[in-house]
Amino acid sequence: MIGSGLNSQTFFKTDLTTWEIGPYHSSLPGPMRLKLKLDGEIVVKCEVETGFLHRGLEKASELHGWPSLVVYADHLDPEVAVFGELVTCLAVEEISGITAPPRAQVIRLLLAELARISGHLAFMVRMAKAVGSETVTHYVLRDREKILDLFELVTGARFSLNFLRFGGVRSDVTDGFIERVLEVCELIRVRMKEYNDIFTFNYSFLQRSSGVAPISKDCVRFCGMSGPNARAAGVAFDVRKDAPYLGYSNLDFIAPLGRGEGGVLGDVHDRFLIRLREINESMEILKQVVERIPDGPFLHAPVGNDYKVPAGEAYVRIESSRGLLGCHVVSDGKLKPGRVQYRVPSLANLMAVPLITPGVRVEDLPVVLASLDLGIAEADR
Amino acid sequence: MDKNQIVLKLNSICSGTVLEAGEFGRSGVVSVWIESKTVLQIAECLKNDLEFQLDWLENLSVVELEEVVVVTYFLRSTTTPETLVLRISALPGSKSEKIVFPSVSSIWPMAIPFENEAEQLFGVTFIGKESCELNNKFLLPDLSHGFPLRKSFDFSSTGSAPIQNGGHS
Numbered sequence: 001m002i003g004s005g006l007n008s009q010t011f012f013k014t015d016l017t018t019w020e021i022g023p024y025h026s027s028l029p030g031p032m033r034l035k036l037k038l039d040g041e042i043v044v045k046c047e048v049e050t051g052f053l054h055r056g057l058e059k060a061s062e063l064h065g066w067p068s069l070v071v072y073a074d075h076l077d078p079e080v081a082v083f084g085e086l087v088t089c090l091a092v093e094e095i096s097g098i099t100a101p102p103r104a105q106v107i108r109l110l111l112a113e114l115a116r117i118s119g120h121l122a123f124m125v126r127m128a129k130a131v132g133s134e135t136v137t138h139y140v141l142r143d144r145e146k147i148l149d150l151f152e153l154v155t156g157a158r159f160s161l162n163f164l165r166f167g168g169v170r171s172d173v174t175d176g177f178i179e180r181v182l183e184v185c186e187l188i189r190v191r192m193k194e195y196n197d198i199f200t201f202n203y204s205f206l207q208r209s210s211g212v213a214p215i216s217k218d219c220v221r222f223c224g225m226s227g228p229n230a231r232a233a234g235v236a237f238d239v240r241k242d243a244p245y246l247g248y249s250n251l252d253f254i255a256p257l258g259r260g261e262g263g264v265l266g267d268v269h270d271r272f273l274i275r276l277r278e279i280n281e282s283m284e285i286l287k288q289v290v291e292r293i294p295d296g297p298f299l300h301a302p303v304g305n306d307y308k309v310p311a312g313e314a315y316v317r318i319e320s321s322r323g324l325l326g327c328h329v330v331s332d333g334k335l336k337p338g339r340v341q342y343r344v345p346s347l348a349n350l351m352a353v354p355l356i357t358p359g360v361r362v363e364d365l366p367v368v369l370a371s372l373d374l375g376i377a378e379a380d381r
Numbered sequence: 382m383d384k385n386q387i388v389l390k391l392n393s394i395c396s397g398t399v400l401e402a403g404e405f406g407r408s409g410v411v412s413v414w415i416e417s418k419t420v421l422q423i424a425e426c427l428k429n430d431l432e433f434q435l436d437w438l439e440n441l442s443v444v445e446l447e448e449v450v451v452v453t454y455f456l457r458s459t460t461t462p463e464t465l466v467l468r469i470s471a472l473p474g475s476k477s478e479k480i481v482f483p484s485v486s487s488i489w490p491m492a493i494p495f496e497n498e499a500e501q502l503f504g505v506t507f508i509g510k511e512s513c514e515l516n517n518k519f520l521l522p523d524l525s526h527g528f529p530l531r532k533s534f535d536f537s538s539t540g541s542a543p544i545q546n547g548g549h550s
Contacts, residue, residue: 051519059502059529094407221459224437224491237459314406315440315455315466328442328453339530343440343455347494347517354514380520 016044019362023052027366029126030376032350038362046357048350053380061340066092066166066307069337074160076342077378079122082108082115083320084378085164088340090245091329092166094314098301102294104168109246109289110181111154111163112318113282117188118147119321120228120275120282123373127272128199130370131208136199143191146184153177166307167300178290185283192276200276209269210262213356213368217266223351227323229372232258232274233266239319251288253281268371275373308335322346322375346379382432384411387465394426395419405466417452417469417482421509424488427456427465434458435465438485441495443503445532448472450480450503473504476533477526484510504528 022033031052037045061072069088076084086108093099100108121144128136148158154173155163163170199205215225215233226237238255240248256277262269311333317326323345330339349372360368382390388399391413398419405412415423427435435456442453454467471480484507486492496507497518504527527534 045514047514047516049516049519051517054520056529059534097407221436222490224439224489235459312406314408315442317439324439326440326455328440328444328455330444330446332446338446339442339444341440341442341444343442348491350517351491351494351513351515379517 014040022049027130027369029369029372029374031380032374032376034353034365036362036365041362043357043360043362043365046354048353050350050376050379053376055381057381058340058342062337065305065335066309066337067303067305069340070164070166071160071162072340074162075377076344076381077320077322077375078159079375079377080115080119080321081159081161082111082164083318083325084342085161086112087316087318087320087325087327087342088329089164089166090318091314091316091327092309092331094316095309095312095329095331096166097310098167100168100300101297103172103296104298104300105246106289106293107154107169107173107298108164109248110173110286111151111161112246113285113289114147114150114181116282116321117279118144118151119373120279121147123275123321123370124195124272126370126373127367130366131205133199133202133205136195139191140195143188146187150177150180150184153180165299166303166309168298170299172298173293178293181286181290185286188279189283192279196276200273206262206269208364208367209272209371210267211264212262212268212364213360213371214264215266215271215352215356219352219355223355224348225323225345225352226348227319227321227345228274228278229271229323229349229352231255232270234258237324239317239324243317245316245318251285253285253288256281268367271371271373306335308333309337317343320345322349322373322378325378342378342381344375344378344381346375349374350379382411382463387411387413390430390432391415391423391426395422398423410464410466412466412468414468414470417471420467420469420485421483421488423467424454424485427467428488433463433465434460435463436460436489438489438491438495441492441499443499443505443530445503445530446470448532450505450531452482452499452505454485473531476531476535477504479504479506481506481508483508486511486513502528502530504531 017038019036023031033049035047073084073088074081124140152158155161220230220233220235258270309331313330315328326343328341332338384402388402398415401414427433435458437457439457440455444451449470449472451470456465473480493513494517499505501520
């Protein structure tokens with residue numbers, strides 16, 4: 001076409017293309033649909049549709065007795081099931097006016113931090129897959145198995161633990177658990193350096209993550225985002241620090257903030273780095289906690305099928321690996337819950353997708369989605 | 382701010398709007414029940430007034446309490462330690478009748494996904510809701526009837542009864 005009289009701008013000007021991806025696609029973090037308007041390979045507009053994984057979890061919780069609530073809470077976010085169990089138990093305990101014994105609180109805290117590490121390692125796996133780094137995918141999955149082994153050692157299960165109870169935990173920690181936790185912490189500490197060498201500061205990964213799809217503080221406020229995504233954008237809010245529970249106020253740890261090391265504050269690389277740093281902080285917390293597990297009972301009192309929660313309501317919030325997880329429980333004094341409602345962090349994170357994707361190249365879209373650590377199971381419930 | 386100061390302040394914005402004020406559960410957080418028609422003016426005051434600065438709608442929960450549908454807003458300030466629980470309510474005429482409340486999405490945009498869910502699952506229409514490119518409205522099958530999270534929901538309309546009592550008869 002050279003010499004035809006058309007300049008390159010006229011020649012290459014195209015109409016916007018419409019693409020629909022999903023609900024099931026390997027580049028998506030779960031069942032969801034993206035409706036994209038593309039200018040060439042640049043995203044101009046992105047609409048997100050969710051709801052494909054709706055299981056009626058909150059309604060199901062109302063149809064069964066109080067003890068079943070823990071089982072349903074497990075399925076809120078199966079990847080990090082402990083957080084669903086924890087927030088539900090804390091809410092029911094607040095209504096009942098009971099407190100878990102100190103030993104049970106420490107066991108809960110151990111499981112919560114192990115789940116955070118597990119969740120962040122799973123995040124690393126998805127990031128590695130999104131940029132096509134097979135080696136890191138397998139290495140990180142190998143190490144995450146060690147955490148799941150620890151869950152199995154304590155609870156007998158690797159994913160749906162069904163371990164927390166109103167007023168404590170189901171059973172005491174098994175022999176050798178503490179030593180195994182310390183071993184795994186040491187192993188992951190060594191491996192984190194290895195991952196940094198081969199992945200975090202790898203040139204090709206930096207190219208795919210630096211300056212891509214930054215989240216601004218305004219975007220955080222607009223969507224009500226929390227957790228690592230908000231902290232990567234420089235918003236210092238962590239429930240463990242700002243409204244401590246389970247004795248987090250007695251522990252020495254920091255909630256890392258984004259520093260814009262990839263060039264822009266809150267970009268994909270910041271969101272990746274923040275989770276690596278949180279893994280380190282979680283390991284520090286674990287080391288502090290395992291040294292001071294108190295003796296004593298692990299359960300306030302056994303909970304039977306005829307367990308009744310006095311009439312009342314509670315709203316409890318905790319810091320899950322994805323952000324602020326809240327639970328509003330209402331009891332009318334009967335054998336079944338009156339209402340159980342969850343405030344999940346992934347809804348706010350999903351709300352950010354249409355705001356941060358315009359201008360992103362379509363091949364970077366899986367990386368951007370992976371970097372938000374979206375939990376579709378918890379968003380759809 | 383203590384409960385009495387909050388009540389005085391809100392009543393000065395809209396006379397007589399506060400129906401009830403107390404503590405939310407055992408948490409000690411102030412809970413204020415207001416007239417639903419005034420929720421937008423109150424929300425604007427709670428967000429922008431320097432004494433409140435409740436700029437983060439942390440959670441929006443809808444509950445049916447003795448046939449009354451109650452919307453609860455869990456509010457938090459990102460600049461101060463202030464938190465507040467704000468409530469509005471309405472009594473539906475029948476189990477299939479929708480309830481209408483003003484949308485607070487123009488004040489707190491993060492309300493949109495919560496309001497979308499409540500529309501489908503509780504039959505609450507939020508008037509004046511802002512548009513959003515996150516669509517979480519399709520939680521139910523196309524041909525479903527009724528609002529599943531209401532106590533009066535009839536499972537026979539779905540063609541399948543739920544498993545109750547852990548599957549034991």
